[in-house]
Amino acid sequence: MKRFKNKVIVITGAASGIGEATTRRLVKEGGKVIIADYSKDKADKLAEELTREGADVKAVYFSAAHLESCRDLIDFTKEAYNRIDVVVNNVGGTNLQLDQNIETLDIDYFDEAFHINLRCALYLTQLAIPIMESQGGGNVVNIASIGGITADFRGTYYGIAKAGVIGLTKYTATQMGKKNIRCNAVAPGLILTPAALSNLPEDMRKLFIKHNSLPYLGEPEDIAATIAFLASDDARYITGQTIVADGGLTIHNPTVADITEKFIRS
Numbered sequence: 001m002k003r004f005k006n007k008v009i010v011i012t013g014a015a016s017g018i019g020e021a022t023t024r025r026l027v028k029e030g031g032k033v034i035i036a037d038y039s040k041d042k043a044d045k046l047a048e049e050l051t052r053e054g055a056d057v058k059a060v061y062f063s064a065a066h067l068e069s070c071r072d073l074i075d076f077t078k079e080a081y082n083r084i085d086v087v088v089n090n091v092g093g094t095n096l097q098l099d100q101n102i103e104t105l106d107i108d109y110f111d112e113a114f115h116i117n118l119r120c121a122l123y124l125t126q127l128a129i130p131i132m133e134s135q136g137g138g139n140v141v142n143i144a145s146i147g148g149i150t151a152d153f154r155g156t157y158y159g160i161a162k163a164g165v166i167g168l169t170k171y172t173a174t175q176m177g178k179k180n181i182r183c184n185a186v187a188p189g190l191i192l193t194p195a196a197l198s199n200l201p202e203d204m205r206k207l208f209i210k211h212n213s214l215p216y217l218g219e220p221e222d223i224a225a226t227i228a229f230l231a232s233d234d235a236r237y238i239t240g241q242t243i244v245a246d247g248g249l250t251i252h253n254p255t256v257a258d259i260t261e262k263f264i265r266s
């Protein structure tokens with residue numbers, strides 16, 4: 001399947017985790033990918049590997065915390081390829097030391113958390129729109145989180161900024177639809193990226209498996225496949241949607257696993 005032949009794709013946070021899996025997937029399907037990441041070493045390494053295999057990719061230093069870096073990324077892509085078919089706004093995350101619950105969170109962390117998770121995606125989209133419009137259309141895929149749909153015991157900024165990403169997706173899709181620009185989002189549940197694997201103790205992972213409907217946790221490739229679908233012409237009639245890819249964690253009454261364990265199986 002070469003759904004991205006001759007397509008130019010910008011992916012932020014592309015050097016590892018979900019971004020890396022998406023880079024590999026879209027390259028495999030013929031796409032030309034700009035690997036944008038603040039870990040330039042990792043981005044270079046990935047670009048070298050994929051280039052050796054015949055891919056057309058470029059690694060670029062990109063810091064989601066700076067608007068200037070967003071401008072540089074879009075300028076670089078325009079100069080290199082003179083088009084942008086897809087933007088994958090993948091960068092996101094939070095500092096859980098500062099982003100606690102509403103009683104204890106650090107109010108001074110607000111701007112940074114919202115900048116990285118929301119403002120950067122909004123600005124990159126705004127910058128890419130004129131280029132997409134001039135070429136007759138384009139496509140944006142935002143990476144949200146189930147934290148933007150259901151609340152958690154901490155990560156308050158992260159969750160409400162990701163809720164903003166879901167809103168941004170609908171606004172972009174509504175306002176840009178007539179320009180043939182689609183915009184959708186993916187809301188992953190727990191995905192076993194290197195970061196998640198190193199931060200999440202075994203006991204916590206077991207809890208997620210217990211409450212997932214499916215008997216396993218997600219891999220970065222699962223999200224990459226969903227992004228590839230949304231960014232491809234297979235999804236040409238889908239816009240403004242958020243696809244939840246969480247193994248069924250959030251589809252049910254939260255007591256299901258406990259009641260099944262205590263009252264049904266015993």
Ligand SMILES: NC(=O)c1ccc[n+]([C@@H]2O[C@H](COP(=O)([O-])OP(=O)(O)OC[C@H]3O[C@@H](n4cnc5c(N)ncnc54)[C@H](O)[C@@H]3O)[C@@H](O)[C@H]2O)c1
Pocket residue numbers: 012013014015016017018019036037038039042062063064065090091092093116143144145146187188189190191192193194195196
């Ligand atoms: N992993 C999960 O369980 C999970 C769940 C829900 C949502 N998400 C979302 O998916 C996206 C990707 O998550 P992940 O777990 O693959 O990420 P990750 O933490 O593994 O990071 C991916 C890449 O982004 C780069 N990066 C991080 N911050 C950056 C910044 N400020 N500027 C530039 N590059 C930066 C890192 O160097 C890394 O290469 C994020 O938006 C995250 O919120 C992840």
